[in-house]
Amino acid sequence: MIVGKPFLSAGQIQTKVGELARAISRDYAGKNLLAVGILKGSFMFFPDLVRSIEVPLMLDFIIASSYVKSQTTGEVKIYYDVREDLSDKDVLLVDDIVDTGITLNHIRERILARAPLSLKICALLDKKERREVDVPLDYVGYVIPNHYVVGYGLDYDNKYRNLPYISIFRKKA
Ligand code: 5GP
Numbered sequence: 001m002i003v004g005k006p007f008l009s010a011g012q013i014q015t016k017v018g019e020l021a022r023a024i025s026r027d028y029a030g031k032n033l034l035a036v037g038i039l040k041g042s043f044m045f046f047p048d049l050v051r052s053i054e055v056p057l058m059l060d061f062i063i064a065s066s067y068v069k070s071q072t073t074g075e076v077k078i079y080y081d082v083r084e085d086l087s088d089k090d091v092l093l094v095d096d097i098v099d100t101g102i103t104l105n106h107i108r109e110r111i112l113a114r115a116p117l118s119l120k121i122c123a124l125l126d127k128k129e130r131r132e133v134d135v136p137l138d139y140v141g142y143v144i145p146n147h148y149v150v151g152y153g154l155d156y157d158n159k160y161r162n163l164p165y166i167s168i169f170r171k172k173a
Contacts, residue, residue, distance in 0.1 A: 003156075003167050008142065021054070031055075033092060034058045035053070035058070036059070036093050041153045045096055060084050076107070086115065090117050090120075091111055091118065093120070093121045097124065097127065097149070100132040104135050121137050122140075125144050126142070126144065128143050
């Protein structure tokens with residue numbers, strides 16, 4: 001099933017995941033890593049990444065979504081939040097794609113308010129040119145142009161998340 005122009009193949013994605021995991025493993029040696037997957041979008045990226053990280057870690061999730069209609073006000077709804085005590089944890093937030101940065105910035109501030117030992121962010125895709133809020137990204141897979149992409153966890157209307165690759169989505173593809 002091809003929903004649009006193929007953009008990143010399953011092989012390219014897995015190679016990039018390996019590179020990110022190696023950098024994270026190097027940086028978190030001897031630390032108290034808590035990897036936090038932001039759902040639903042990172043439901044493929046997060047497990048692939050943590051499987052390849054070679055230092056001990058704990059994991060948890062955040063389920064969040066931003067209201068499309070009120071995106072400019074930055075209204076983000078949290079359906080499930082991290083339950084671990086963060087005061088002794090080096091938190092790594094793992095996200096699928098950063099667009100305006102509003103959602104991730106909201107989550108970042110929420111985590112920072114709980115005073116973790118440290119906080120870093122890993123995102124597979126970065127639509128840098130769309131950024132409205134300056135959120136610091138520590139590990140980035142690919143900086144991509146302003147296309148709407150689906151697959152590998154990313155949806156259109158909650159569909160196409162199961163594709164093992166990433167495509168540029170066109171409604172009438
Ligand atoms: P932001 O708050 O950064 O504007 O939006 C981030 C969220 O918007 C992502 O986690 C994702 O759910 C959604 N999003 C942004 N760009 C895309 C895209 O190109 N494709 C898909 N499927 N979702 C996107």
